[in-house]
Amino acid sequence: MEKDPANTLMAHFSPRRLDAEAIYDSMYAISGSNQQAAIYRRAKRNNLDPFLTAFNFPIPTTTTGVRDLTNVPAQSLIMLNGAEARRAAEQLARRIETDRSLIGDEQKIVRLFELAYSRRPSASELSACMAFLSAKPESGEVMKNLMERQQRLAAVTEKMEQARETLLTPVKRQLQARADARNEVARERGEKQVPDLKPMARWDFEGDTKDVVGNLHGTIRGKAKVENGVLQLNGGAVFTTPIQKPLKAMSLEALVQLDGANQRGGGVITVQDLRGDQFNSMVYAENASREWLAGSDNHRRTLPFSGGPDNEVDQRPVRMVMVFHEDGSIEGFRDGKPYGKRIRKSAAASFKAGDSQVVFGLRHGTRPSGNRVLRGKILEARLYDRVLTRAEIAAAASGEMMEIVTEVDVVKALSAEDQERLVTIDDRLEVTRRDLSAVQSELNAKRAALGGIPGGFTRLTHVLINSKELIYVY
Numbered sequence: 001m002e003k004d005p006a007n008t009l010m011a012h013f014s015p016r017r018l019d020a021e022a023i024y025d026s027m028y029a030i031s032g033s034n035q036q037a038a039i040y041r042r043a044k045r046n047n048l049d050p051f052l053t054a055f056n057f058p059i060p061t062t063t064t065g066v067r068d069l070t071n072v073p074a075q076s077l078i079m080l081n082g083a084e085a086r087r088a089a090e091q092l093a094r095r096i097e098t099d100r101s102l103i104g105d106e107q108k109i110v111r112l113f114e115l116a117y118s119r120r121p122s123a124s125e126l127s128a129c130m131a132f133l134s135a136k137p138e139s140g141e142v143m144k145n146l147m148e149r150q151q152r153l154a155a156v157t158e159k160m161e162q163a164r165e166t167l168l169t170p171v172k173r174q175l176q177a178r179a180d181a182r183n184e185v186a187r188e189r190g191e192k193q194v195p196d197l198k199p200m201a202r203w204d205f206e207g208d209t210k211d212v213v214g215n216l217h218g219t220i221r222g223k224a225k226v227e228n229g230v231l232q233l234n235g236g237a238v239f240t241t242p243i244q245k246p247l248k249a250m251s252l253e254a255l256v257q258l259d260g261a262n263q264r265g266g267g268v269i270t271v272q273d274l275r276g277d278q279f280n281s282m283v284y285a286e287n288a289s290r291e292w293l294a295g296s297d298n299h300r301r302t303l304p305f306s307g308g309p310d311n312e313v314d315q316r317p318v319r320m321v322m323v324f325h326e327d328g329s330i331e332g333f334r335d336g337k338p339y340g341k342r343i344r345k346s347a348a349a350s351f352k353a354g355d356s357q358v359v360f361g362l363r364h365g366t367r368p369s370g371n372r373v374l375r376g377k378i379l380e381a382r383l384y385d386r387v388l389t390r391a392e393i394a395a396a397a398s399g400e401m402m403e404i405v406t407e408v409d410v411v412k413a414l415s416a417e418d419q420e421r422l423v424t425i426d427d428r429l430e431v432t433r434r435d436l437s438a439v440q441s442e443l444n445a446k447r448a449a450l451g452g453i454p455g456g457f458t459r460l461t462h463v464l465i466n467s468k469e470l471i472y473v474y
Contacts, residue, residue, distance in 0.1 A: 015468075019067065020055035024084065027465055030115040031091035032287045033264075036371070051084045079466045089462035095287055096457055098299065101306045101341075103436070104154030105133060105147055105443075108457065116464045132460060146443050153436040160429045167422060171413050175405040183403055197392050199253075199382040201240075201358065205231045209238050209360075216240040216358055216383070222368040224361060230377040234259070237362035237373065247271060247351040249326040251384035252282050253319070253396060258376035261290055261314040266374030267363035268320065269381050270295070273356050276365040278349055282322050283363055284313070284374065292339060294322050294330045295363050300346055305332045307340030317379055319397050323387050324348060336397025338390075358383055 003009075018026065021038035028035040038052060045060050054074045058064035079085050092115070102108045109129045113121040121129065130147060201216040203209065205226050209218030220226075222236030231238065254269045265286040272279035281295035290309035296302045312318060321333040328348040332339035360381065363372035388396070390406060414422065464470065 017055075017069070020052040020057040023055055023470075024051060026470060027085060027088035028091070030465075030470075031088045031461075032095040032289070033088065033091045035088075051078055051082055054078045085465055086462065089465050090458050092461040092465070093457035094299070096461070098287070098303050098345075099306070101304070103158055104150050105130060106151055107154070109460075112457075112461065112464060116467075117469050129460060132463070133457075143443070146439060150436065150439045150443065153432055153439060157429065157432045157436055160425055160432065164422070164425050164429070167414075167418060167425070168407070168410050172405055172407075172410045175409055175413055179403040179405055197382075197384070197388065197396060200245075200385045201383040203231075203360075203378075203381045205229055205378065205380065211240070216243065218358075218360065222373075224368075230379050231360060232377050233361040233374050235368060235373050235375065237368040238360040239366075240358040242274065242354050243271075243351070243356045243358070244353055245385065246353045247356060247385060248348050249324060249385075249387050250280070251321060251323045251382075251386065251388040252280070253321045253382040253384070253388075254282060255317050255319050255379040255381070256313065256376060257317045257379070258284065258314045258374070260375065261285075261311070263375055264289070265363060265371040266376075267295060267359070267361065267372060268374055268378065269383075270359040270362065270364055271351060271356055271383070272359060272364050273351060274366075276359075278351070279364040280322075280324050280349055281363050282320055284310075286363070292320060292332055292334070294324070294332065294343070296349065297364070301328060301330065301349065303343040303345050305340030305343060307332060307334070307338075310334065314376075321388065321393050321396065323393075325387055333390075333393045333397075336394040 017023075024038040041049060041052075043049070043060055048059070049057065053059075054072075056068045056070055058067060092112070096102065096108050096112060099108075099111070102111055106126065109126060110120055112129075113119060113125070133143070133147070199213060201211045201214045203218065204212055206229050208226055209220060209231065211217055218238040218240045220236060220238050223234040224236030224238060225232050250271060252269045252271070256268050263285065265283065267281040267283050270279050270281035272281070278297045279295065280301075283293045283295035285291060286293050286295060287304060288309075290311065290313075292305060292307060292310060294302055294305070310318065319335050320339075323331040323333070325331070326348060327344070328346055329342055329344035331342045360378055361374045362368050365372055382396075391403070411419065411422065
């Protein structure tokens with residue numbers, strides 16, 4: 001750099017700003033949004049997109065051999081004040097704040113930098129971001145103390161969760177190995193039990209969209225068809241007749257294969273009110289690429305399972321089950337095994353008799369449109385008006401009832417001393433989680449009182465989106 005500051009000898013790579021479409025796509029990619037890529041946005045010659053135009057997007061009415069490269073105030077202003085950057089910042093903040101695997105502000109900031117810049121923050125950057133979240137200098141001491149307490153509680157919570165896992169995992173593995181051996185012996189003896197899980201509705205798609213055990217028959221809308229024993233979805237959906245009983249606790253099951261894994265936000269099977277306003281849905285990649293999600297109205301009950309990407313669902317059928325408990329907690333299962341962690345954000349949704357229905361191929365709504373539709377095929381689907389047990393979910397995947405090990409079994413197998421240790425760990429976990437939630441609520445309240453946005457992260461994500469490191473290639 002010192003010997004060739006102008007880079008005339010090509011001693012280093014000169015920073016180059018991304019094109020308009022790449023900047024737009026980068027903002028929404030890190031936010032986990034299912035926003036349509038810029039290259040597919042409609043270009044109206046008499047009403048051009050202001051964001052893309054500010055960054056030298058070619059004007060369709062003229063021929064452009066080489067794009068202009070400008071550096072004008074309008075570009076900074078539209079990043080600072082424009083609707084696109086603000087929307088992307090809000091979605092990124094929501095993605096971070098709803099990720100239950102991130103405990104405390106420090107972990108959330110680290111994750112932000114990994115998403116935005118593909119690196120961890122330096123010590124000075126981390127410190128600056130933590131200070132930024134305190135909103136105003138005069139509040140610094142109070143906010144600093146709260147954030148330090150938050151970090152301490154987060155560390156204790158993580159340590160106790162690891163201690164719990166360390167205590168239970170060895171015993172669970174031993175019990176499951178024995179159960180697997182008994183299952184194998186029963187299978188060799190021909191003692192296979194075919195499960196009858198008694199769903200309230202079942203769709204096999206053998207020639208039509210009728211419910212084969214009840215009256216929840218479906219009607220196709222849009223680009224969908226039943227062919228060769230599967231429901232083919234290509235932008236269409238199936239809507240059933242109203243469910244004639246109230247629903248709260250429920251289980252949704254579907255055997256599904258997608259046409260491409262890069263789609264975002266489509267629903268496989270949904271229970272919704274007849275207006276499509278309140279819903280529980282089995283959703284693919286709405287927040288994070290290739291990850292399953294329990295969708296709900298305004299994300300009221302939605303948190304990430306943190307089950308990781310599904311890299312096979314576009315290559316073979318995958319059996320997904322989502323269980324909605326009476327207390328509002330939700331579990332996901334993939335091919336009979338737990339998918340990530342059990343989540344709970346708020347109370348369960350209640351659906352009135354005669355005012356709800358099942359929908360296939362659409363996250364929610366009354367007509368298939370936008371990024372809510374799914375593209376792929378559903379081989380079979382079932383609705384249960386109860387919570388399936390883990391043994392039943394495993395049976396649905398394997399086609400036979402098998403013995404599986406639950407946490408209740410594991411706890412019973414612990415020694416008296418270890419059971420006492422587990423009770424101590426659980427008691428401490430309950431206290432630290434409650435204290436951590438209280439500290440987070442106090443932090444949010446103080447940030448809001450100081451003029452910030454509750455949670456504080458929307459302002460921070462907006463700052464990161466506006467940085468040169470995001471919109472330039474170095």
